[in-house]
Amino acid sequence: xxxxxxxxxxxxxxxxxxxxxxxxxxxxxxxxxxxxxxxxxxxxxxxxxxxxxxxxxxxxxxxxxxxxxxxxxxxxxxxxxxxxxxxxxxxxxxxxxxxxxxxxxxxxxxxxxxxxxxxxxxxxxxxxxxxxxxxxxxxxxxxxxxxxxxxxxxxxxxxxxxxxxxxxxxxxxxxxxxxxxxxxxxxxxxxxxxxxxxxxxxxxxxxxxxxxxxxxxxxxxxxxxxxxxxxxxxxxxxxxxxxxxxxxxxxxxxxxxxxxxxxxxxxxxxxxxxxxxxxxxxxxxxxxxxxxxxxxxxxxxxxxxxxxxxxxxxxxxxxxxxxxxxxxxxxxxxxxxxxxxxxxxxxxxxxxxxxxxxxxxxxxxxxxxxxxxxxxxxxxxxxxxxxxxxxxxxxxxxxxxxxxxxxxxxxxxxxxxxxxxxxxxxxxxxxxxxxxxxxxxxxxxxxxxxxxxxxxxxxxxxxxxxxxxxxx
Amino acid sequence: xxxxxxxxxxxxxxxxxxxxxxxxxxxxxxxxxxxxxxxxxxxxxxxxxxxxxxxxxxxxxxxxxxxxxxxxxxxxxxxxxxxxxxxxxxxxxxxxxxxxxxxxxxxxxxxxxxxxxxxxxxxxxxxxxxxxxxxxxxxxxxxxxxxxxxxxxxxxxxxxxxxxxxxxxx
Amino acid sequence: xxxxxxxxxxxxxxxxxxxxxxxxxxxxxxxxxxxxxxxxxxxxxxxxxxxxxxxxxxxxxxxxxxxxxxxxxxxxxxxxxxxxxxxxxxxxxxxxxxxxxxxxxxxxxxxxxxxxxxxxxxxxxxxxxxxxxxxxxxxxxxxxxxxxxxxxxxxxxxxxxxxxxxxxxxxxxxxxxxxxxxxxxxxxxxxxxxxxxxxxxxxxxxxxxxxxxxxxxxxxxxxxxxxxxxxxxxxxxxxxx
Numbered sequence: 001x002x003x004x005x006x007x008x009x010x011x012x013x014x015x016x017x018x019x020x021x022x023x024x025x026x027x028x029x030x031x032x033x034x035x036x037x038x039x040x041x042x043x044x045x046x047x048x049x050x051x052x053x054x055x056x057x058x059x060x061x062x063x064x065x066x067x068x069x070x071x072x073x074x075x076x077x078x079x080x081x082x083x084x085x086x087x088x089x090x091x092x093x094x095x096x097x098x099x100x101x102x103x104x105x106x107x108x109x110x111x112x113x114x115x116x117x118x119x120x121x122x123x124x125x126x127x128x129x130x131x132x133x134x135x136x137x138x139x140x141x142x143x144x145x146x147x148x149x150x151x152x153x154x155x156x157x158x159x160x161x162x163x164x165x166x167x168x169x170x171x172x173x174x175x176x177x178x179x180x181x182x183x184x185x186x187x188x189x190x191x192x193x194x195x196x197x198x199x200x201x202x203x204x205x206x207x208x209x210x211x212x213x214x215x216x217x218x219x220x221x222x223x224x225x226x227x228x229x230x231x232x233x234x235x236x237x238x239x240x241x242x243x244x245x246x247x248x249x250x251x252x253x254x255x256x257x258x259x260x261x262x263x264x265x266x267x268x269x270x271x272x273x274x275x276x277x278x279x280x281x282x283x284x285x286x287x288x289x290x291x292x293x294x295x296x297x298x299x300x301x302x303x304x305x306x307x308x309x310x311x312x313x314x315x316x317x318x319x320x321x322x323x324x325x326x327x328x329x330x331x332x333x334x335x336x337x338x339x340x341x342x343x344x345x346x347x348x349x350x351x352x353x354x355x356x357x358x359x360x361x362x363x364x365x366x367x368x369x370x371x372x373x374x375x376x377x378x379x380x381x382x383x384x385x386x387x388x389x390x391x392x393x394x395x396x397x398x399x400x401x402x403x404x405x406x407x408x409x410x411x412x413x414x415x416x417x418x419x420x421x422x423x424x425x426x427x428x429x430x431x432x433x434x435x436x437x438x439x440x441x442x443x444x445x446x447x448x449x450x451x452x453x454x455x456x457x458x459x460x461x462x463x464x465x466x467x468x469x470x471x472x
Numbered sequence: 473x474x475x476x477x478x479x480x481x482x483x484x485x486x487x488x489x490x491x492x493x494x495x496x497x498x499x500x501x502x503x504x505x506x507x508x509x510x511x512x513x514x515x516x517x518x519x520x521x522x523x524x525x526x527x528x529x530x531x532x533x534x535x536x537x538x539x540x541x542x543x544x545x546x547x548x549x550x551x552x553x554x555x556x557x558x559x560x561x562x563x564x565x566x567x568x569x570x571x572x573x574x575x576x577x578x579x580x581x582x583x584x585x586x587x588x589x590x591x592x593x594x595x596x597x598x599x600x601x602x603x604x605x606x607x608x609x610x611x612x613x614x615x616x617x618x619x620x621x622x623x624x625x626x627x628x629x630x631x632x633x634x635x636x637x638x639x640x641x642x
Numbered sequence: 643x644x645x646x647x648x649x650x651x652x653x654x655x656x657x658x659x660x661x662x663x664x665x666x667x668x669x670x671x672x673x674x675x676x677x678x679x680x681x682x683x684x685x686x687x688x689x690x691x692x693x694x695x696x697x698x699x700x701x702x703x704x705x706x707x708x709x710x711x712x713x714x715x716x717x718x719x720x721x722x723x724x725x726x727x728x729x730x731x732x733x734x735x736x737x738x739x740x741x742x743x744x745x746x747x748x749x750x751x752x753x754x755x756x757x758x759x760x761x762x763x764x765x766x767x768x769x770x771x772x773x774x775x776x777x778x779x780x781x782x783x784x785x786x787x788x789x790x791x792x793x794x795x796x797x798x799x800x801x802x803x804x805x806x807x808x809x810x811x812x813x814x815x816x817x818x819x820x821x822x823x824x825x826x827x828x829x830x831x832x833x834x835x836x837x838x839x840x841x842x843x844x845x846x847x848x849x850x851x852x853x854x855x856x857x858x859x860x861x862x863x864x865x866x867x868x869x870x871x872x873x874x875x876x877x878x879x880x881x882x883x
Contacts, residue, residue, distance in 0.1 A: 029606060176578070183581075198604045217603055555746070
């Protein structure tokens with residue numbers, strides 16, 4: 001037998017390398033079908049899920065209309081706690097959105113091939129999380145019907161919005177990031193729309209035909225797409241870093257004790273990466289099971305993703321501590337009181353929940369067993385997001401409860417309106433994601449095929465190792 | 473006349489293109505369609521020069537201009553003083569200018585790449601569905617006198633589905 | 643409008659309110675007067691207990707000591723009309739800005755209710771319309787036509803009764819005379835039975851308010867924050883400052 005056939009047989013016999021997606025012995029047409037089949041099948045479970053989520057969303061929309069009609073008083077807000085769950089969840093969703101860019105842009109530039117099957121799921125997560133986040137600046141407005149006054153357009157009042165306000169920076173930044181990630185998602189999607197167009201019929205064919213924009217796959221088209229994706233990857237990184245920094249400045253530019261901290265910008269960004277990557281891991285475990293994508297989302301991907309989450313978690317701890325030690329040491333009266341509230345007062349249960357839910361996963365993710373077992377990874381990463389949501393609630397709500405004049409101290413209790421609206425965005429995100437998974441191929445097929453070009457098996461001494469070629 | 477041929481292997485395709493070059497058929501008469509991107513030069517053809525980077529730079533400059541206008545000029549159009557800050561301060565202006573520059577960069581990249589690819593284009597064009605199943609398609613625009621030679625050469629290199637390309641509506 | 647880029651402190655007129663804590667008895671007449679003058683709704687016991695009262699001026703009360711040696715310390719607190727107001731730059735729609743007289747102006751019609759200003763204010767003197775305000779009959783007859791009635795979702799706060807300032811200015815202009823010191827009296831100043839509140843122009847060194855501001859008893863709230871407030875307190879016999 002010749003060398004290549006020899007090696008091929010050895011590859012088939014040696015199990016560890018079959019675990020590598022980019023070395024799997026599958027034809028292009030088999031990959032196409034493996035990705036398209038789950039999209040075309042909608043079982044009972046799917047419809048139960050969609051109905052349930054739609055009901056929660058509908059209830060949330062009712063709660064929002066109730067809020068608009070009766071006023072913000074139907075929430076639990078009061079003086080001094082003017083910002084509560086809506087802003088908390090807003091920050092949370094913006095945080096979740098950061099993982100998508102991390103995976104698709106940063107890892108693309110670093111040429112980490114394990115990002116290939118997950119990049120579209122990650123970008124979709126970004127786009128949908130931003131859509132949910134973008135609702136909150138509207139929801140929390142007292143007079144939401146006047147929201148357009150924040151839009152800079154020439155008007156007969158001759159008034160422009162106040163660009164010194166962090167809320168304006170928020171609006172502009174989130175809008176930019178939403179546009180950027182949606183366009184990025186769509187651009188990388190075009191070749192797969194062409195593939196789907198070629199293999200489906202009826203309404204799907206019509207839809208994919210329009211979305212594919214007449215893509216054929218000529219060399220010129222690929223070259224231009226690659227250039228555009230390269231520029232996008234580079235351009236979207238400063239955007240993603242700036243968006244959560246800007247959201248953090250909503251708090252840090254005020255002189256409210258515990259908000260006025262210079263470390264907020266990097267602290268929030270790293271918290272976003274931690275929380276977003278965990279959410280991505282949770283979603284991927286669920287999608288892998290629900291859409292039977294075990295072939296594409298393998299142990300190697302969860303292993304690498306788990307390591308990234310762990311590193312982000314460790315960085316989060318560093319930034320948290322850097323902020324905390326300065327506050328604790330400074331002993332400013334109100335800050336000291338806030339820390340006391342957190343560590344041994346009314347907020348203590350939340351604080352300890354936050355710390356344990358953020359720290360335990362870091363320890364757990366050290367073990368490869370946890371990273372590569374889907375159920376364990378799901379539990380761990382869900383715990384991270386419980387912790388990160390609590391962390392944001394403590395920052396937003398906890399800090400507002402105390403301030404410079406003790407007469408103005410207050411407490412907060414959420415109401416059904418706030419909880420319903422928060423649930424609405426969680427259900428809305430899940431709903432969008434579920435529908436997305438049935439309409440758009442979840443796995444970027446062309447990127448996997450491109451990745452396979454890079455990988456071959458090579459012999460080094462007695463070992464047969466996978467090697468990656470140095471091509472773009 | 474136009475011919476289309478499908479190949480299984482990129483090596484065959486590259487050899488065919490070399491032979492076509494030898495026969496005197498120019499690069500702009502050959503179109504290679506693939507279901508995945510092949511590295512530059514793998515199929516023996518030159519990369520074309522793109523205007524995309526210039527479109528992006530122009531877009532970024534436009535974004536800078538818009539950001540400058542909104543952050544620096546609008547506060548002077550309808551002057552309202554706010555506590556403790558001048559009407560135009562460096563940090564808020566920097567944030568706004570940065571964001572608008574990036575927004576315009578992104579949007580101009582997207583629109584620029586669409587414009588350069590002439591998308592959307594839904595009219596009939598030579599194409600074959602097997603391309604997305606991993607085959608490489610080569611579409612040639614050759615003088616009729618060379619047809620026999622070319623067909624011969626294609627057969628030698630394991631081409632299949634050789635014939636007039638079907639103009640599919642995409 | 644101010645012509646100087648760095649704020650209206652350079653302007654001639656600067657309205658200030660002097661609060662003499664030695665004279666204040668905590669009777670809350672100023673609170674009631676403010677409600678009447680500025681169309682402020684009464685929110686009810688339950689809402690007030692939850693921290694949603696709407697008083698633009700409030701007597702902040704602190705209890706000191708244990709029974710039977712309990713002491714109540716109190717001071718009236720209203721919008722401090724800070725020169726370097728932290729609430730102004732954060733409003734995305736310019737619903738609050740600094741006008742030429744040194745007042746922190748609130749434009750009710752422009753407010754879209756983000757409540758950023760409320761969070762940014764260190765004195766927490768800004769109140770919010772959590773619901774549609776109710777003025778049960780016949781209280782609706784009592785509303786002041788000079789002041790907008792606000793709906794839900796709008797932030798509001800003490801304005802130093804800017805409607806009275808304007809009325810006095812318009813009247814004096816129509817009559818062709820200069821405003822005298824003490825002619826303009828916000829509702830709280832007018833009502834205070836012990837004359838603990840004095841309103842005047844800090845830019846005029848001879849006004850009563852200016853003279854009181856130069857007193858050795860004068861102090862401002864939270865001076866370390868750098869807000870440069872326009873409300874000057876005068877220490878009482880028992881003020882802990």
